[in-house]
Amino acid sequence: MVEKAADATARATPTSVAHRVRGLSDRAIAWLFIAPTITLLLAINIFPLIWAIYLSFTNYRANRPNAPVQNVGLSNYERVLTDPDIWQAMQATAHFVFWTILLQTVIGFTLAYLIDRKFRGHAFWTTLILIPMMLSPAVVGNFWRFLYEPQIGLFAYAVSLVTGIPTADIQMLGNVSLAPWAIIIVDTWMWTPYVMLICLAGLRSIPDYIYEAAEVDRASAWRQFWSITVPMALPFIMLAVLFRGIENFKMFDMVTLLTGGGPGSITEVASITLKRAAFESWATGRASAFAIVLFVAVFGLANIYVKALNKVKQR
Amino acid sequence: MADVVLKNLSKRFGDTQALADLDLSIRDGEFVVLLGPTGAGKTTTLRLIAGLERPDGGRIEIGGRNVAGEAPADRDVAFVFQQYSLYPHMTVYDNLAFPLRAPVRKLANDEVDRRVREIARMVRIDHKLENRSTRLSGGEMQRVAIGRALVRRPAIYLMDEPLSSLDAKLRAELRLELKRIQKELGSTLLYVTHDQVEAMTMADRIGIVAEGRLLQVGTPREIYGDPASLHVAARLGQPHINLLPTDLLPGANPPPGTKTIGARTEHLDIVLDQNANAQIDWIEHLGDQNHLHIRVRDHKLVTLADPYFAIRPGDRISLTLRDPLYFDASGQRLG
Numbered sequence: 001m002v003e004k005a006a007d008a009t010a011r012a013t014p015t016s017v018a019h020r021v022r023g024l025s026d027r028a029i030a031w032l033f034i035a036p037t038i039t040l041l042l043a044i045n046i047f048p049l050i051w052a053i054y055l056s057f058t059n060y061r062a063n064r065p066n067a068p069v070q071n072v073g074l075s076n077y078e079r080v081l082t083d084p085d086i087w088q089a090m091q092a093t094a095h096f097v098f099w100t101i102l103l104q105t106v107i108g109f110t111l112a113y114l115i116d117r118k119f120r121g122h123a124f125w126t127t128l129i130l131i132p133m134m135l136s137p138a139v140v141g142n143f144w145r146f147l148y149e150p151q152i153g154l155f156a157y158a159v160s161l162v163t164g165i166p167t168a169d170i171q172m173l174g175n176v177s178l179a180p181w182a183i184i185i186v187d188t189w190m191w192t193p194y195v196m197l198i199c200l201a202g203l204r205s206i207p208d209y210i211y212e213a214a215e216v217d218r219a220s221a222w223r224q225f226w227s228i229t230v231p232m233a234l235p236f237i238m239l240a241v242l243f244r245g246i247e248n249f250k251m252f253d254m255v256t257l258l259t260g261g262g263p264g265s266i267t268e269v270a271s272i273t274l275k276r277a278a279f280e281s282w283a284t285g286r287a288s289a290f291a292i293v294l295f296v297a298v299f300g301l302a303n304i305y306v307k308a309l310n311k312v313k314q315r
Numbered sequence: 316m317a318d319v320v321l322k323n324l325s326k327r328f329g330d331t332q333a334l335a336d337l338d339l340s341i342r343d344g345e346f347v348v349l350l351g352p353t354g355a356g357k358t359t360t361l362r363l364i365a366g367l368e369r370p371d372g373g374r375i376e377i378g379g380r381n382v383a384g385e386a387p388a389d390r391d392v393a394f395v396f397q398q399y400s401l402y403p404h405m406t407v408y409d410n411l412a413f414p415l416r417a418p419v420r421k422l423a424n425d426e427v428d429r430r431v432r433e434i435a436r437m438v439r440i441d442h443k444l445e446n447r448s449t450r451l452s453g454g455e456m457q458r459v460a461i462g463r464a465l466v467r468r469p470a471i472y473l474m475d476e477p478l479s480s481l482d483a484k485l486r487a488e489l490r491l492e493l494k495r496i497q498k499e500l501g502s503t504l505l506y507v508t509h510d511q512v513e514a515m516t517m518a519d520r521i522g523i524v525a526e527g528r529l530l531q532v533g534t535p536r537e538i539y540g541d542p543a544s545l546h547v548a549a550r551l552g553q554p555h556i557n558l559l560p561t562d563l564l565p566g567a568n569p570p571p572g573t574k575t576i577g578a579r580t581e582h583l584d585i586v587l588d589q590n591a592n593a594q595i596d597w598i599e600h601l602g603d604q605n606h607l608h609i610r611v612r613d614h615k616l617v618t619l620a621d622p623y624f625a626i627r628p629g630d631r632i633s634l635t636l637r638d639p640l641y642f643d644a645s646g647q648r649l650g
Contacts, residue, residue: 212367213400217463218388218417227413231404 056288063282076289086290088265089273095180096187096255096269097248101241103188108195109237113229115196116203126200133193141257144186148172148258173259179267183255187248195240202236203229235313242305249298270294317378317470318343319364319503324373326359326527333359335527337373341471341505346497348506350514350550351524357507358397360524361473364505365394377470388419393464395474399456401448407459408444411435414467430466437496438462454485461489465496472497472504478513490516511551515539523547545575545646552579554606554617556640563611564592566636570650577640580619584635587626591633598628609634 024032056076060069080086111129115122132140147155156170172182206229214224252271255261261268274294278287324337334356341347349357362368364375366387375383382390393414401410411431415422422430435441438458443451448459457477464472478486478493494517497504508514514521515535522532523546531543542548548556557578561569566584567576585607592611598620599606605624609616611634620626641649 207398207400209396209398209400210402212365212387213394213396213463214402214413215367215387216365216392216394217414217467218419219413220388220418223417227405228402 052288052291055285056292058285060285061282062278062284072285076286077293079286080290080293085265086270086273089268089270092180092265092267093249093251093269093271096184096251096267097245099181099184100187100191100248101244103184104192104195104244105237105241107188108192108240109199109233111192111196112199112203115200129196130193132190135190137190137253138257140186140190141254144182144189145173145258148182150174174263176263176266179259179263183258183267186254186258187251190254191244191247195244198236198240198243199233202233205236206232235309238305238309238312242302242309245305246298246302249294317503318376319378319471319505320374320376321360321364322374322376324360324363324375325371326356326363326368327371332527334363334370337527337529339522339529339532341503343503344501346494346504346506346517346519347522348508348514348518348520349522349524350508350511352509355524356527357509357524358475359527361394361475361505361507364390364471365392365473366390367394388417391470393467393469393472395460395464395472395477397476397479399453399460399480401456401459401463403447403449405448406444407435407440407446407448407451410448410459411444411462411466414463434462434466437465437499438492454481454489457481457489461493465500465502468500468502470503472502474504474506476508477506479508479510486510486513493517511553515551523550541648542640543648545577545642545648548577548640548642548648554580554619557583557616557618559614559616563614564634564636567639567641569641572643573641573649574644575642575646576636577642578616578636582637582639583616583618584637585618585620585624586633586635587630588633589631591631593632593634595626595628595630595632598626 057071057073058069059072061067115126115129135143144155147153150156150167150169150171155172156167159165159170160167170178172178210228210232211224214228219227250271251269252275255267255269256272259267261272265273270290274287274290277283277290281287319341321337321339324334325332326334337356337360339347339360349360351357359368363370364377366382366385366389370383373383374381377390377392402413405413408431411434412427415427415430431444432441435444438461440455440458440462443455448456451459457480461474461477464474478489481489490513497517506513506517518535520532521535521538523530523538525546531538531547533541538547539551542551545558549558559576559578561567561573561576563576564578569576593609593616595607596610596615597608599608600622603622605620605622607618607620607626609618609632616634626632643649
């Protein structure tokens with residue numbers, strides 16, 4: 001009886017894929033299609049992550065593959081969390097992330113607000129503003145190293161022209177108090193357009209009639225800005241901050257090219273410290289522990305942030 | 316509240332003449348409805364009065380003062396948009412309070428609170444004051460939008476098809492409520508719609524608009540019973556007015572120059588008669604009434620009949636005109 005019913009069902013649905021590919025159910029075919037992706041993902045994402053977690057509990061060194069591997073328990077984590085160099089690196093990262101986000105959000109939103117007015121030639125200016133974002137970080141890093149050059153660099157020349165400080169004193173990359181700002185300036189130059197684009201999408205999503213209603217309701221431009229523009233664009237702004245935050249937390253390429261972490265270790269952000277521990281000291285186990293700590297920190301912060309973002313979006 | 320007078324108002328968008336020399340005066344406390352098809356210039360008229368568009372020519376007087384050059388905020392008008400133009404990140408309460416919190420008003424907080432609650436009761440949304448405005452049904456959103464206009468006491472309320480996006484039942488309900496509230500407050504109201512039922516039921520006076528021109532202004536009775544032109548006659552009445560040649564049916568007494576006779580249900584007498592001039596083609600049963608589709612020679616007519624009127628498709632009837640409307644070749648009314 002049951003078989004008969006199943007047969008009837010099969011006959012009633014002649015278009016089923018199962019009938020055309022003999023011996024395979026729709027579900028099996030679906031798995032077949034996503035299997036390559038899943039295999040790749042497992043091989044290059046999930047497995048290394050699990051392997052790194054394992055290594056973080058050992059004294060494994062990648063340059064001595066034949067040395068005996070011992071389980072050292074939590075001592076790698078202990079060293080990472082008490083290492084003053086690592087705390088220094090975390091502070092450098094926090095400084096970098098905080099200021100780049102602040103500057104990029106403020107400037108990016110302001111640019112978006114101005115571009116949104118649709119003045120003459122706004123499309124041309126939008127394209128022009130977007131150019132830095134399209135360059136490769138390696139190119140940008142090299143580029144700005146020359147711009148920052150005290151003797152021949154345009155940056156030093158321009159600053160000297162405006163302030164009258166001799167160019168030899170404008171050691172953007174060599175001075176301990178200027179170098180952190182040098183990398184912040186370059187990152188801001190490069191990524192403000194990105195924040196601007198997202199903010200622009202936010203501003204364009206606000207329908208005109210809301211502003212018209214506010215205008216008839218006698219809301220001043222100032223009040224419209226704070227009670228309509230900002231709250232309605234806020235989810236977009238927060239999204240831009242999230243993207244930039246995650247990106248800059250793992251900043252490596254541009255800083256390596258600009259300062260290499262120097263002078264001293266003042267611009268040594270976490271990822272550079274990590275790279276040094278892993279591929280210069282070859283302390284693979286300890287570096288893995290550091291990587292896991294970073295991962296948990298970023299993941300945790302991002303999660304809290306996304307919860308806040310969802311709350312804002314649901315208002 | 317104040318009189319609002321429009322004189323020679325004109326507005327062009329690119330190649331389209333949205334409004335051409337529109338004259339209209341709205342008396343204090345009057346409910347005026349502009350009725351016309353999409354693109355007739357109704358919304359443009361409202362936006363010009365509100366100051367959301369600048370006129371190309373003409374005067375807009377509110378309380379005797381020409382406001383054509385003033386910003387929307389200075390004109391003392393309230394606007395209800397066709398879309399639910401609520402501030403989405405605010406509660407219902409904050410939406411209603413928004414216009415009252417304009418710094419120029421300098422209203423005390425408890426006065427704002429009193430007015431918000433009073434209006435919320437009036438538009439029957441007082442049970443949802445703390446809800447986010449995005450968590451409301453369409454009908455509730457539009458009540459809030461109407462309420463947000465009503466919390467103010469402007470010179471004139473401007474409403475742009477506020478009920479058009481609601482379902483039929485809700486529309487009928489809000490129609491009644493809006494009329495009740497307008498009477499209660501004695502407010503001056505200019506209301507735009509393409510729905511003849513809204514126009515007929517709410518308006519003190521109706522203005523028929525087409526292609527940027529105001530064709531006729533009058534009470535609903537005048538517009539319906541005494542239309543100035545074919546176009547106006549065709550705007551009102553359900554089913555649509557039947558337009559017939561002069562010699563088709565008996566009973567007419569057309570004045571010289573008549574080109575077309577307009578006949579609505581009340582202009583047609585039906586008598587069952589085997590030797591008659593007409594035949595029933597089809598009957599649509601609407602429950603409370605029937606639509607009769609009638610053929611007279613090669614012309615088709617639609618009229619209403621009582622559901623108890625014993626008649627079937629194929630029956631022959633004798634159809635006679637009784638005081639129909641006469642129009643000349645240019646569509647102007649005669650007689």
